[in-house]
Amino acid sequence: TKMEEPKVEVVAESHVTQRKAANGDKSSTSDEVEGIKEWNPMDHILWMNVFWFVLLHVGALYGAYLSIFSASWKTFAFAVFTYKLSLFGITAGVHRLWSHRAYKARFPLRVFLAFCNSVSYQNSIFEWARDHRVHHKFTETDADPINSTRGFFFSHVGWLCCKKHPDVKRIGGKLDMSDILNDPVVYYQKKYYVPSVIVCFALIPTFIPWYFWGETLWNSYFIAVVLRYCFALNATWLVNSAAHMYGDRPYDRNIAPAENIVVSALALGEGYHNFHHTFPFDYSTSEWGYRINITTMILDFLSLFGLAYGFRQATPEMIKARMARTGQNGHEVVEEHEYM
Ligand code: ST9
Numbered sequence: 001t002k003m004e005e006p007k008v009e010v011v012a013e014s015h016v017t018q019r020k021a022a023n024g025d026k027s028s029t030s031d032e033v034e035g036i037k038e039w040n041p042m043d044h045i046l047w048m049n050v051f052w053f054v055l056l057h058v059g060a061l062y063g064a065y066l067s068i069f070s071a072s073w074k075t076f077a078f079a080v081f082t083y084k085l086s087l088f089g090i091t092a093g094v095h096r097l098w099s100h101r102a103y104k105a106r107f108p109l110r111v112f113l114a115f116c117n118s119v120s121y122q123n124s125i126f127e128w129a130r131d132h133r134v135h136h137k138f139t140e141t142d143a144d145p146i147n148s149t150r151g152f153f154f155s156h157v158g159w160l161c162c163k164k165h166p167d168v169k170r171i172g173g174k175l176d177m178s179d180i181l182n183d184p185v186v187y188y189q190k191k192y193y194v195p196s197v198i199v200c201f202a203l204i205p206t207f208i209p210w211y212f213w214g215e216t217l218w219n220s221y222f223i224a225v226v227l228r229y230c231f232a233l234n235a236t237w238l239v240n241s242a243a244h245m246y247g248d249r250p251y252d253r254n255i256a257p258a259e260n261i262v263v264s265a266l267a268l269g270e271g272y273h274n275f276h277h278t279f280p281f282d283y284s285t286s287e288w289g290y291r292i293n294i295t296t297m298i299l300d301f302l303s304l305f306g307l308a309y310g311f312r313q314a315t316p317e318m319i320k321a322r323m324a325r326t327g328q329n330g331h332e333v334v335e336e337h338e339y340m
């Protein structure tokens, strides 16, 4: 037992050491994990996924070319609109509502959010929320599907190009997902995921510019689907890569997630990632209200009609206390604020 004592102390020292211990200490997890001590994502690459993501980026460059030299400006404007609409389904829908239960939404709003999710084609609501819950619960361990300790590229897109670490499935499998599967909207979006993506992600955005302002179907597809999708995916992925690396950590200096304004602008208000990992239940994912946070503006607007309600928020007292305890600059900053 003498050998174990210092180890416990080190673990208690910081979350970083705790994470490292969790990553390194595979003997304490399970027999299954014993056999894969040397687990390396590079040994589990799925080349088909690599191929599709490369093709998507080449197609997006071609879409950008068509936007400049061939298509109507209306088609490009429509692509920007579709990008925002699709990401609203991610931020307000599968993220703040279904993954975190940070507020409640009436049935018509849930249907609309599910539609936006299918427009965004980022996996079904169920799969997205399951990956996201393990990401929060086991951030930067092997059980985190988007483990950013494996580097920028892995947490950006690499994790979608290789098999998941067995810990993701083993530990993630123990999560309780019954709350969201009991929502008929989630259940049916999962059941009819493929047809819903074909219609909402591909057909509708290709059809609209062609039908309403005579754009060619070719231009419509490459701009409003391929280019728009590539841009929206990269904006989302930046939350996992850039916002887990670059920025301040005013709420918890011991975790990697950081406050990243650029990512907030691209991801409709989801770049306040140090705040979000510290107070994941907060419906606004930030303490700054409408500052670079379109999602919060729209949710507040929808609450006027009772469509969104039951907003959960971290109180200023909670935030202050937490900043004093674990923030980047501890007490000093909080005290300075008090005298300003
Ligand atoms: C895309 C998603 O791009 C982007 C998500 C971004 C997430 C962002 C989150 C952070 C953001 C923070 C907040 C900000 C909000 C965002 C702002 C946005 C503006 N738990 O997956 P499989 C089990 S998608 C428990 O095939 P493989 C389960 O039994 C792009 N269990 O594993 C499962 O079976 P089933 C389009 C889990 O074979 C089984 O394992 N989509 C969990 O290792 C097999 O699962 C694509 O390109 C879990 N978490 O393959 C598809 N996970 O499902 C890409 C799995 O039946 N994906 N299990 O229950 C794939 O090809 C594969 O999933 C894979 C892994 C290759 C990545």
Ligand code: ZN
Pocket (backbone or CB within 6 Å): 135, 239, 240, 244, 257, 273, 277
């Ligand atoms: Zn995160």
Ligand code: ZN
Pocket (backbone or CB within 6 Å): 095, 099, 100, 132, 136, 276, 280
């Ligand atoms: Zn989250």
